[in-house]
Amino acid sequence: MPFEYLPPLLRASKSKIVLIVMDGLGGLPVEPGGPTELEAAHIPNMDRLAAEGMIGLSTPIRPGITPGSGPAHLALFGYDPLQYEIGRGVLEATGVGLHVGRGDVAARGNFCTLDSAGNISDRRAGRISTAEAIPLVEKLKDVKVPGVEIEVRHVKEYRFAVVMRGEGLDPDIDDTDPQATGVPPLPAQARTPAARRTAELFNQWIASARRALDRHPKANGLTLRGFATDPNLPSFQDSYGLRPACVSVYPMYKGVASLVGMQVIDFPGETPEDEFSAVSRVWQDFDFFFIHIKKTDSKGEDGDFRGKAAIIEQVDAALPRLLDLNPEVLIITGDHSTPTLLRTHSWHPVPFLLWAPKTVRPDDQTVFGERACAHGGLGNFPALDTIPLALAHAGRLDKFGA
Amino acid sequence: MPFEYLPPLLRASKSKIVLIVMDGLGGLPVEPGGPTELEAAHIPNMDRLAAEGMIGLSTPIRPGITPGSGPAHLALFGYDPLQYEIGRGVLEATGVGLHVGRGDVAARGNFCTLDSAGNISDRRAGRISTAEAIPLVEKLKDVKVPGVEIEVRHVKEYRFAVVMRGEGLDPDIDDTDPQATGVPPLPAQARTPAARRTAELFNQWIASARRALDRHPKANGLTLRGFATDPNLPSFQDSYGLRPACVSVYPMYKGVASLVGMQVIDFPGETPEDEFSAVSRVWQDFDFFFIHIKKTDSKGEDGDFRGKAAIIEQVDAALPRLLDLNPEVLIITGDHSTPTLLRTHSWHPVPFLLWAPKTVRPDDQTVFGERACAHGGLGNFPALDTIPLALAHAGRLDKFGA
Numbered sequence: 001m002p003f004e005y006l007p008p009l010l011r012a013s014k015s016k017i018v019l020i021v022m023d024g025l026g027g028l029p030v031e032p033g034g035p036t037e038l039e040a041a042h043i044p045n046m047d048r049l050a051a052e053g054m055i056g057l058s059t060p061i062r063p064g065i066t067p068g069s070g071p072a073h074l075a076l077f078g079y080d081p082l083q084y085e086i087g088r089g090v091l092e093a094t095g096v097g098l099h100v101g102r103g104d105v106a107a108r109g110n111f112c113t114l115d116s117a118g119n120i121s122d123r124r125a126g127r128i129s130t131a132e133a134i135p136l137v138e139k140l141k142d143v144k145v146p147g148v149e150i151e152v153r154h155v156k157e158y159r160f161a162v163v164m165r166g167e168g169l170d171p172d173i174d175d176t177d178p179q180a181t182g183v184p185p186l187p188a189q190a191r192t193p194a195a196r197r198t199a200e201l202f203n204q205w206i207a208s209a210r211r212a213l214d215r216h217p218k219a220n221g222l223t224l225r226g227f228a229t230d231p232n233l234p235s236f237q238d239s240y241g242l243r244p245a246c247v248s249v250y251p252m253y254k255g256v257a258s259l260v261g262m263q264v265i266d267f268p269g270e271t272p273e274d275e276f277s278a279v280s281r282v283w284q285d286f287d288f289f290f291i292h293i294k295k296t297d298s299k300g301e302d303g304d305f306r307g308k309a310a311i312i313e314q315v316d317a318a319l320p321r322l323l324d325l326n327p328e329v330l331i332i333t334g335d336h337s338t339p340t341l342l343r344t345h346s347w348h349p350v351p352f353l354l355w356a357p358k359t360v361r362p363d364d365q366t367v368f369g370e371r372a373c374a375h376g377g378l379g380n381f382p383a384l385d386t387i388p389l390a391l392a393h394a395g396r397l398d399k400f401g402a
Numbered sequence: 403m404p405f406e407y408l409p410p411l412l413r414a415s416k417s418k419i420v421l422i423v424m425d426g427l428g429g430l431p432v433e434p435g436g437p438t439e440l441e442a443a444h445i446p447n448m449d450r451l452a453a454e455g456m457i458g459l460s461t462p463i464r465p466g467i468t469p470g471s472g473p474a475h476l477a478l479f480g481y482d483p484l485q486y487e488i489g490r491g492v493l494e495a496t497g498v499g500l501h502v503g504r505g506d507v508a509a510r511g512n513f514c515t516l517d518s519a520g521n522i523s524d525r526r527a528g529r530i531s532t533a534e535a536i537p538l539v540e541k542l543k544d545v546k547v548p549g550v551e552i553e554v555r556h557v558k559e560y561r562f563a564v565v566m567r568g569e570g571l572d573p574d575i576d577d578t579d580p581q582a583t584g585v586p587p588l589p590a591q592a593r594t595p596a597a598r599r600t601a602e603l604f605n606q607w608i609a610s611a612r613r614a615l616d617r618h619p620k621a622n623g624l625t626l627r628g629f630a631t632d633p634n635l636p637s638f639q640d641s642y643g644l645r646p647a648c649v650s651v652y653p654m655y656k657g658v659a660s661l662v663g664m665q666v667i668d669f670p671g672e673t674p675e676d677e678f679s680a681v682s683r684v685w686q687d688f689d690f691f692f693i694h695i696k697k698t699d700s701k702g703e704d705g706d707f708r709g710k711a712a713i714i715e716q717v718d719a720a721l722p723r724l725l726d727l728n729p730e731v732l733i734i735t736g737d738h739s740t741p742t743l744l745r746t747h748s749w750h751p752v753p754f755l756l757w758a759p760k761t762v763r764p765d766d767q768t769v770f771g772e773r774a775c776a777h778g779g780l781g782n783f784p785a786l787d788t789i790p791l792a793l794a795h796a797g798r799l800d801k802f803g804a
Contacts, residue, residue: 005464005484052434361430361438361750363776377773379782381465388466392749399747400463401470401483402490 002078002388003239006397010241015328015394017242018279018289019386021076022315023069023253024297025334026350026370028341030305037300037340038351039369041309043316045323046332046353050368053330053355056378057370058386060336066347069297072335073256075383077290078240079233086259087171087228093161095255096153100163100230105171105198108226109152109160111136111219112177118184123177125158125219133158136219139212145205155251162224164202169229170195173202177223185223202227236260236288240387241396245282247275248292257290273318283325288390297345300338308340329393330355331386332368349373349380356393404480404790405641408799412643417730417796419644420681420691421788423478424717425471425655426699427736428752428772430743432707439702439742440753441771443711445718447725448734448755452770455732455757458780459772460788462738468749471699474737475658477785479692480642481635488661489573489630495563496657498555502565502632507573507600510628511554511562513538513621514579520586525579526560527621535560538621541614547607557653564626566604571631572597575604579625587625604629638662638690642789643798647684649677650694659692674713674720685727690792699747702740710742731795732757733788734770751775751782758795 027036034040060067060075061082070091071081089106100106111133113122137154140162144150148166155161172195176186188202202224213220236244238261246257249270258264263286267278272293279289293315299308315332322330332355337348351373354360363377374380378389391397429438462469462477463484472493473483491508502508513535515524539556542564546552550568557563574597578588590604604626615622638646640663648659651672660666665688669680674695681691695717701710717734724732734757739750753775756762765779776782780791793799 002464002466005467009467359430359744359748361772362435364773375777377776379459379776381782385465388464389749390466392466392468397466397468397749399468399470401473401487402493 001080001083002384003234006388006391007239009397009400011396011398012241013394013396015396016283016287016289016325017329017390017394018291018322018327018331019076019390020291020293020315020330020332021073022293022296022312022332022334024300024336024338024345026337026339026346026348027300027308028339028348030341036370037305037308038312039371040305041312041316043312043368045316045319046368047366049330049332049355050353050372051366052357052362053353053360054363054378055354055365055368055373055376056352057349057373057376057380058333058352058383059349059380060383064347066345067336068345069252069335070256073253076335076386077236077260078384078387079260080384084231084233086231086256088226089161089228090231090259091252091255092155092226093153093163094258095251096155096161097251098151098153098161098163101165102230102232103169104163104165105169105227105229106161106163107224109162110177110223110225111158112185112221112223113218114221120178120181120183120185120221122218123181123223128158128219130154130157133160133219136213136216140209143205143208143212145201145208148201150205158219164198169198171198171227171229173199173227175223175225176206177225185221188224231259233260236262240288240391242288243286244288244290245286246290246292247278249275250292250294253292262290271318272315273321276318276321279322280325296334297338300340301343303340303343305340328356328358328395329390331390350383352378354378354389354393359393403482403485404786405636408790408793409641411800411802413798413800414643415796415798417798418685418689418691418727419731419792419796420693420724420729420733421478421792422693422695422717422732422734423475424695424698424714424734424736426702426738426740426747428739428741428748428750429702429710430741430750432743438772439707439710440714441773442707443714443718445714445770447718447721448770449768451732451734451757452755452774453768454759454764455755455762456765456780457756457767457770457775457778458754459751459775459778459782460735460754460785461751461782462785466749468747469738470747471654471737472658475655478735478737478788479638479662480786480789481662482786486633486635488633488658490628491563491630492633492661493654493657494557494628495555495565496660497654498557498563499653499656500553500555500563500565503567504632504634505571506565506567507571507629507631508563508565509626511564512579512625512627513560514587514623514625515620516623522580522583522585522587522623524620525583525625530560530621532556532559535562535621538615538618542611545607545610545614547603547610550603552607560621566600571600573600573629573631575601575629577625577627578608579627587623590626633661635662638664642690642793644690645688646690646692647688648692648694649680651677652694652696655694655696664692674717675723678720678723681724682727698736699740702742703745705742705745707742730758730760730797731792733792752785754780756780756791756795761795
């Protein structure tokens with residue numbers, strides 16, 4: 001993995017690197033011979049950057065593997081997802097700003113509806129609204145278990161996250177969601193003897209939590225899934241010598257970024273322009289800027305071809321603001337493909353644009369799109385190469401050996 | 403690594419493989435849209451070979467990593483530089499023909515100037531000339547330490563190499579160069595208990611050497627760096643079933659070649675023509691010919707765009723002499739890029755030409771240059787693949803499995 005051989009080569013520099021990740025960027029034509037979403041978008045700025053820079057296609061995990069968002073981002077940051085796994089509970093918890101330290105155990109929670117016999121009648125509590133859920137989460141915050149500290153935070157609608165902190169905890173516990181209705185929630189069950197006490201503590205918490213929720217007509221029960229602890233990822237800053245900032249609207253991406261030690265920037269608004277403005281405000285304080293654009297993926301999952309292209313066009317229109325900052329290296333890519341044709345994440349390689357005016361070797365490509373990327377000078381390459389390439393073009397790496 | 407899976411597949415053959423390495427071959431345009439050095443060079447022979455053969459881009463170590471010459475050559479020879487490290491002292495010593503056997507300890511030496519207080523006033527002894535340094539190295543050759551054999555050889559100007567041979571030696575010793583003036587040289591200090599005796603022996607040698615140099619006005623002291631032992635590389639001949647020869651003008655490349663067991667060929671002259679003539683003289687005695695062309699790199703480091711192109715043209719003009727020998731496989735590439743624009747080694751992938759008239763699959767490319775290579779049939783690939791590809795096209799590999 002890059003950070004295993006890079007640290008001895010790192011060179012001090014004031015150069016700045018910007019990584020724009022348009023979630024689910026890669027697409028497919030919806031009719032034979034037609035354009036992809038990216039190819040259909042009117043993106044004069046990105047086309048110019050493609051002409052001046054280099055393009056290619058990156059593979060997030062391995063060929064043929066469709067990535068989830070967590071692993072896809074880990075790969076872009078240089079952490080091989082086959083080696084580093086972030087548990088779901090940790091992803092959910094850090095995504096809403098809960099700290100998951102070494103030895104803590106995090107889980108994802110769902111409110112559910114229990115019938116009078118204690119069986120689950122709705123696994124998502126009728127998808128209660130955020131407004132309805134927040135007071136329930138407040139009740140859960142008052143539930144105590146002797147010997148451990150428990151923190152709960154609302155995520156969205158019927159979802160929440162919970163973190164348990166204390167001595168000797170172990171996350172090796174089965175989900176309590178039976179993935180079925182007409183049966184009761186399962187108890188938290190340890191998979192190994194070492195996790196028995198932790199499972200017991202969670203069962204105590206679940207019992208008290210149910211009493212606290214008892215009178216709610218829909219959300220009178222709960223299930224927990226994805227028990228996990230801090231993945232203990234190597235620090236992005238130590239590995240690459242970069243002070244990294246994350247600019248993202250959505251919590252989950254802030255969560256992944258904070259797990260590798262990026263500083264999450266708060267900012268008003270949620271458009272690409274708002275995100276780029278946030279970058280410009282903290283420009284002096286960081287060397288690396290991870291900017292996450294969510295809606296390309298959402299439109300892809302909606303099957304909204306034109307909507308996805310429009311989001312890409314919004315990013316393109318806002319780019320001059322970012323270019324005015326004069327980054328040494330600008331990368332525009334995605335974490336994975338989400339073709340509107342498929343309405344879901346896919347394994348297709350991801351368009352990748354590397355712009356570095358001083359050091360890039362031009363490749364005769366003049367537009368940014370999947371077909372052009374397949375002929376680009378960067379070729380087909382693993383997403384794990386992203387940061388080493390960025391560091392090289394930013395003048396931040398010394399020679400390897402004599 | 404290739405030699406881990408190749409040996410069982412090796413097949414006897416009389417075929418010949420030639421590997422021409424133009425040091426620092428890869429380049430960059432000096433103006434937007436302009437040609438690289440290789441693209442600017444008039445190379446009708448290489449263009450014809452590119453048309454008949456296949457081209458691509460090779461990555462010496464890992465994407466984004468700028469290689470030193472030693473690791474870059476190891477990679478071309480099939481030894482992953484992340485796994486096999488040649489210590490600096492060994493590279494310097496073998497480069498000037500000193501043998502570094504298993505258990506020997508080699509170091510790089512610098513003459514330096516010491517003031518009357520014993521502090522370093524010039525870390526390079528005023529960069530004394532080779533002519534001035536040679537008699538000083540002769541003095542060092544007379545310095546003995548009981549219990550070990552010590553060999554010293556001049557490298558260039560103020561630099562020399564030293565090898566200590568004996569029982570129980572260990573190279574885990576810190577540099578004696580403090581990398582500063584106004585302070586005395588450091589003693590050789592062991593990093594581990596096992597290296598204490600070796601450090602002490604070097605300190606004895608240093609003390610006697612200083613007395614031998616005492617009266618020189620500039621080079622009255624010395625420092626040692628890069629203590630290292632034989633990297634114990636697997637044998638090229640055993641791994642690939644090839645009798646390998648090295649034809650190189652510069653010592654360092656002879657050094658790397660001899661570390662993998664190539665036979666270094668002595669020859670008169672130093673032009674590409676002289677090197678190709680040397681190959682023709684020993685053609686019957688070897689199966690593999692590594693030919694190193696240094697000046698492409700030197701011109702690159704000088705920032706001499708036209709000069710670098712001219713060296714490539716010299717190689718091209720001399721090629722017919724080599725082609726007359728009818729090699730089964732001819733590879734023309736570099737060890738890394740040294741763009742004149744950057745005046746230094748760089749991480750950019752390296753143009754690669756594979757010509758094998760009987761077995762190559764043509765790729766519609768008709769010239770040898772970076773842009774053409776980016777579209778070549780070999781694609782982007784690790785330099786570690788070079789020897790397996792050569793062996794295959796030379797008819798020297800059996801089928802893997804049934």
